[in-house]
Amino acid sequence: MKIKIGLILFLGGIMVSMGQSHYPGQHQDKLTLKDSKTTKALAFDIKDVTLLDSRFKENMQRESGWILSLKANSLLHSFRTNAGVYSGYEGGYDTTEKLEGWESLDCELRGHAVGHILSGLALLHATTKEEVYKIKADSVVSGLAEVQKVLNQNGYLSAYPQNLIDRNIAGQRVWAPWYTLHKLYAGLIDQYLYADNTLALEVVEGMANWAYNKLQDITPEQRTIMLRNEFGGMNDAFYALYEITGNKKYKWLGEFFYHNESLDPLKKKEDNLDKKHANTYIPKLIGLVRDYEIEGNKENKEVPEFFWNTVVNHHSFVTGSNSDKEKFFKPDHQTEHLTGYTGESCNVYNMLKLTRHLFGLEADVKYADFYEKALYNHILGQQDPSTGMIAYFLPMLPGGHKVYSTPTKSFWCCVGTGFENQAKYSEAIYYHNNNGLFVNLFMPSELQWKEKGLTIKQETKFPYEESTVLTISTDKNVKTAIYVRYPSWATSGATVKVNGKKIRIKSKPGSYINIDRIWKNDDKVEITYPMELHWSASKENSNVAAVMYGPIVMAAELGKEGMEAPAPYSNPELHNDYYTYDYNVPASINNKLEVKGEKLNTWLKPIENKPLAFKTIGVENQKELTFVPLFDLHRERYNIYWELK
Numbered sequence: 001m002k003i004k005i006g007l008i009l010f011l012g013g014i015m016v017s018m019g020q021s022h023y024p025g026q027h028q029d030k031l032t033l034k035d036s037k038t039t040k041a042l043a044f045d046i047k048d049v050t051l052l053d054s055r056f057k058e059n060m061q062r063e064s065g066w067i068l069s070l071k072a073n074s075l076l077h078s079f080r081t082n083a084g085v086y087s088g089y090e091g092g093y094d095t096t097e098k099l100e101g102w103e104s105l106d107c108e109l110r111g112h113a114v115g116h117i118l119s120g121l122a123l124l125h126a127t128t129k130e131e132v133y134k135i136k137a138d139s140v141v142s143g144l145a146e147v148q149k150v151l152n153q154n155g156y157l158s159a160y161p162q163n164l165i166d167r168n169i170a171g172q173r174v175w176a177p178w179y180t181l182h183k184l185y186a187g188l189i190d191q192y193l194y195a196d197n198t199l200a201l202e203v204v205e206g207m208a209n210w211a212y213n214k215l216q217d218i219t220p221e222q223r224t225i226m227l228r229n230e231f232g233g234m235n236d237a238f239y240a241l242y243e244i245t246g247n248k249k250y251k252w253l254g255e256f257f258y259h260n261e262s263l264d265p266l267k268k269k270e271d272n273l274d275k276k277h278a279n280t281y282i283p284k285l286i287g288l289v290r291d292y293e294i295e296g297n298k299e300n301k302e303v304p305e306f307f308w309n310t311v312v313n314h315h316s317f318v319t320g321s322n323s324d325k326e327k328f329f330k331p332d333h334q335t336e337h338l339t340g341y342t343g344e345s346c347n348v349y350n351m352l353k354l355t356r357h358l359f360g361l362e363a364d365v366k367y368a369d370f371y372e373k374a375l376y377n378h379i380l381g382q383q384d385p386s387t388g389m390i391a392y393f394l395p396m397l398p399g400g401h402k403v404y405s406t407p408t409k410s411f412w413c414c415v416g417t418g419f420e421n422q423a424k425y426s427e428a429i430y431y432h433n434n435n436g437l438f439v440n441l442f443m444p445s446e447l448q449w450k451e452k453g454l455t456i457k458q459e460t461k462f463p464y465e466e467s468t469v470l471t472i473s474t475d476k477n478v479k480t481a482i483y484v485r486y487p488s489w490a491t492s493g494a495t496v497k498v499n500g501k502k503i504r505i506k507s508k509p510g511s512y513i514n515i516d517r518i519w520k521n522d523d524k525v526e527i528t529y530p531m532e533l534h535w536s537a538s539k540e541n542s543n544v545a546a547v548m549y550g551p552i553v554m555a556a557e558l559g560k561e562g563m564e565a566p567a568p569y570s571n572p573e574l575h576n577d578y579y580t581y582d583y584n585v586p587a588s589i590n591n592k593l594e595v596k597g598e599k600l601n602t603w604l605k606p607i608e609n610k611p612l613a614f615k616t617i618g619v620e621n622q623k624e625l626t627f628v629p630l631f632d633l634h635r636e637r638y639n640i641y642w643e644l645k
């Protein structure tokens, strides 16, 4: 987004795009325009996939506790105040508890988290089938509908006045009003798609009609200026509304938010990303791929593919995250950016959305491999397992630590996307097409594949174990292929047993193992991918590398020295302190390892009775270190990248 000047200069570009995209294959009963036929792998509706017990489900449950603890009156307070709707009395029994941080009444982004929370509640309802999330969301949606009515501005709805949009159009200083509105559009669309709330659709159509009328008369120059400000996934939201309603006005709006200045250079296959605000960029590509899914213009597929390859292969850390202080830097310069401000979580959230779309188009395993990498090594570990609080960045700084939010005084963008991330672990495990089922992730879950009359239960402790077991339940015999992802990291091979009998595997790592047969009730498939310790060296300097075990980034525990309260939590008294946070790394910590040329398993040994934990033996000039998965390393200092000597 446009950088603001003065006190908040350093905050330029703090945000993101959110709410769910529509993935081809989903919500078929709610779309006027049917999904294009170009898709090679279709997504399942999230309600057809149930998470079974795992770290992922525990994260979801912690997030559920937090989201339910935020009262509807508090969520609606800024909206009601903007419209003059009653919102309680100060100091009396009817006082509304006010949200702070980016949701406070004087923050120009107020209302953004409410949109994310509507998306999060929609996802939680769909995946758990529990009514509590729907009841909560229904009361928020009704409150918003009332505010929209009282505002009485052609459908405009927000927690701030239209003047913020007017300032944006006039090129005056303003944070990111369209970005903020996008969260609300997306949240309401999700309430319709995932939780059947028809009032939410009515409200968001009103908002879209307001936008259509508002933007009719602005000049091309005003449009150019307006689009330089971060606008999140407005294009994605309008394409979703177009697909739902068939109303061409919304297609016009989706195209209106095509940002020529950012996207045109990418058409020439130029890596123009250095110094660009990452999360302002990524959603623009999601909108473009949505346009392709609906309209089929090939260029709108090639540009997002080029962008994805560029970011994943040249701008990403070993965790699948990108950016330093929210910005891309020169390609293949990661080792010069091992700072405390790397890897904004919203960027990963949006890269995973883009990845899901691109996987659907080509069913190429490289997208599923990346999805796994970023999900385990970034998203899963960004939630504090003690409190459910969320970290904004994932520091690569040697001796850095995760800095978590507070429950009601932060509401950063990454807290907002966190409400969604932690609610949708079941979304990308399985895909399907006419020929078969893709098993992309090894996560305990149960899929109802209604079209085929099959239930597939997946049981595993992966990555704490190397195998996963699929059990089929069916009333009748069903012929179909099951394509099990053969990850590119599984270089030691694979074993697949069907009902205890080994089958021959013709494919190689970085592809799919195709098991095509007539499936009967109780059939079992057991898949094993041996995992090993290995280095992931940086491209620009092979002497700087991270330790991996299979797809999992392993980090060394470096203790809590110098971490004073409120660490590891953010201090809400300091304005957006995550951005200027002083990690106070003790001088005794360094990231040098004198192990060059030695095999990893000669100096890094498994710890008995502690799965996925290793300790160093006899490494010179370095204390004994314990390595655990980065996603499991919380509330203390760590190191990821090592300088090898």
Ligand SMILES: [Zn+2]
Binding pocket: 014, 015, 016, 344, 345, 346, 347, 392, 412, 413, 414, 415
């Ligand atoms: Zn963020």
